[in-house]
Amino acid sequence: xxxxxxxxxxxxxxxxxxxxxxxxxxxxxxxxxxxxxxxxxxxxxxxxxxxxxxxxxxxxxxxxxxxxxxxxxxxxxxxxxxxxxxxxxxxxxxxxxxxxxxxxxxxxxxxxxxxxxxxxxxxxxxxxxxxxxxxxxxxxxxxxxxxxxxxxxxxxxxxxxxxxxxxxxxxxxxxxxxxxxxxxxxxxxxxxxxxxxxxxxxxxxxxxxxxxxxxxxxxxxxxxxxxxxxxxxxxxxxxxxxxxxxxxxxxxxxxxxxxxxxxxxxxxxxxxxxxxxxxxxxxxxxxxxxxxxxxxxxxxxxxxxxxxxxxxxxxxxxxxxxxxxx
Amino acid sequence: xxxxxxxxxxxxxxxxxxxxxxxxxxxxxxxxxxxxxxxxxxxxxxxxxxxxxxxxxxxxxxxxxxxxxxxxxxxxxxxxxxxxxxxxxxxxxxxxxxxxxxxxxxxxxxxxxxxxxxxxxxxxxxxxxxxxxxxxxxxxxxxxxxxxxxxxx
Ligand SMILES: Cc1cc2nc3c(=O)[nH]c(=O)nc-3n(C[C@H](O)[C@H](O)[C@H](O)COP(=O)(O)OP(=O)(O)OC[C@H]3O[C@@H](n4cnc5c(N)ncnc54)[C@H](O)[C@@H]3O)c2cc1C
Ligand code: SF4
Ligand code: FES
Ligand code: FES
Numbered sequence: 515x516x517x518x519x520x521x522x523x524x525x526x527x528x529x530x531x532x533x534x535x536x537x538x539x540x541x542x543x544x545x546x547x548x549x550x551x552x553x554x555x556x557x558x559x560x561x562x563x564x565x566x567x568x569x570x571x572x573x574x575x576x577x578x579x580x581x582x583x584x585x586x587x588x589x590x591x592x593x594x595x596x597x598x599x600x601x602x603x604x605x606x607x608x609x610x611x612x613x614x615x616x617x618x619x620x621x622x623x624x625x626x627x628x629x630x631x632x633x634x635x636x637x638x639x640x641x642x643x644x645x646x647x648x649x650x651x652x653x654x655x656x657x658x659x660x661x662x663x664x665x666x667x668x669x670x671x672x673x674x675x676x677x678x679x680x681x682x683x684x685x686x687x688x689x690x691x692x693x694x695x696x697x698x699x700x701x702x703x704x705x706x707x708x709x710x711x712x713x714x715x716x717x718x719x720x721x722x723x724x725x726x727x728x729x730x731x732x733x734x735x736x737x738x739x740x741x742x743x744x745x746x747x748x749x750x751x752x753x754x755x756x757x758x759x760x761x762x763x764x765x766x767x768x769x770x771x772x773x774x775x776x777x778x779x780x781x782x783x784x785x786x787x788x789x790x791x792x793x794x795x796x797x798x799x800x801x802x803x804x805x806x807x808x809x810x811x812x813x814x815x816x817x818x819x820x821x822x823x824x825x826x827x828x829x830x831x832x833x834x835x836x837x838x839x840x
Numbered sequence: 841x842x843x844x845x846x847x848x849x850x851x852x853x854x855x856x857x858x859x860x861x862x863x864x865x866x867x868x869x870x871x872x873x874x875x876x877x878x879x880x881x882x883x884x885x886x887x888x889x890x891x892x893x894x895x896x897x898x899x900x901x902x903x904x905x906x907x908x909x910x911x912x913x914x915x916x917x918x919x920x921x922x923x924x925x926x927x928x929x930x931x932x933x934x935x936x937x938x939x940x941x942x943x944x945x946x947x948x949x950x951x952x953x954x955x956x957x958x959x960x961x962x963x964x965x966x967x968x969x970x971x972x973x974x975x976x977x978x979x980x981x982x983x984x985x986x987x988x989x990x991x992x993x
Contacts, residue, residue, distance in 0.1 A: 515859070515862060515878075516857040516858075516859060517857065518857050519857070520856055520857060521856055522900065522902055522903075524903075545900075548898055548900065548903075549895075549898050552859075552880075552897075552898045553878075553879035553880055553898065557879070567903060569903055591892075615883070615967020616946075616965075616967055617883060617886055617894060617895060617946060618898075618967060620889075620892045620894050621895065621898060621899070742963075742966050743966035743967040744966075
């Protein structure tokens, strides 16, 4: 049972959705598959006066895997089952296959996944639980429960798709009151972001689609979770790697579940392009990347363990892509 | 609005906050659909929406207007159980029965596949929790129903 008190709108075009958004400034949320919004509302999180459903906007459901174009409202199940996507962008198909649970993936959309609210064991709890302990920063309180402080929230971004799309150099198309524009997906996420405001998306802006470049890149996605469904990533890594002879032509690494946003480590991987990927180079990279991760005690597994597994995933993923088992 | 459930059309007044699970259980009296966790983690509330398993606890009633809903009450025909339901009974794939409607509705579309392996069944049912049987018998039941149709080894 959800609490009463919101209106539901069903625009049939992007323009109409933006019009609704303009009419209710600060008092609306977009609703895609609802698998993040509705559990939140059930527990009294993210309440709003107006839900604007994107379900009837045909444009957002376009899916052209051979061209690497995915509408924001395409369900994760469609991505998981697409042979074309798996052939061209393996990490993306694999991340979709490991997200949530099979039935949830029939509702969960790509757009909702990229904008999934950050999570924390002190926040994603019932209203009774949160009130009993006293609200934390993300819930309008004064203090963080995980890292004793009054300024910063450390809630973790736990979407599965973002890292896989980041290593494939994805771009997003966004529509807002001022029109439409394309930008790199990585600009949606500020690595220094606070857990309360993780995304760089203007008021009313709608994520329309994701596009992936054509060139063939090998990639993989590895995810740590307690059960094979429906658990969120405790730590996950996406890797894209292409060799030219023995030398690296392309290498990108991204992570989820270990910070307030998904992280892409371009500054650490760019210097390796043109060099050989040896065991030592891989170990050194894994070491440097994992020093950048600062998971805190707000998911199911302890931070050290998440980092440890991450390092292992990164090394074995690189190994797998190099040995061409993909 | 009009809601189509198990091939019957109902005329209902639906407020924006009403979830599909509430409409089914409270307004239509179809209590075969269970509510376990209310937040998408258990699968007990699974129904088919246009043939695909979805969580009725995470579905706003208004947003399934015009779609075909199948609940566990619509799986059997007349007095006879569906072959999949019979397989659940024969294999002892239920104890308290709370998870069973969700299990059956999640497994039902699998029987349409050209072939079905044990691993595929396990993967498809991974988001449906059973607190009694331990899954082995549930997987056996689904495979035996698929086998009866010549879809599984
Ligand atoms: C039990 C359970 C387990 C889960 N496990 C996982 C998991 O393992 N991995 C994982 O990644 N996720 C998981 N999820 C979360 C969720 O199912 C997915 O992240 C899903 O992809 C979210 O998409 P949605 O369409 O349901 O989003 P919604 O809930 O509809 O929306 C999420 C957010 O995005 C905004 N939004 C959505 N679309 C747009 C758009 N086009 N433009 C602008 N804003 C938009 C909404 O306003 C909202 O703030 C789980 C959820 C549950 C309930
Ligand atoms: S990290 Fe701290 S402020 Fe953020 S949700 Fe958790 S307890 Fe609250
Ligand atoms: S009640 Fe819907 S998934 Fe548990
Ligand atoms: S039979 Fe009791 S929960 Fe599955």
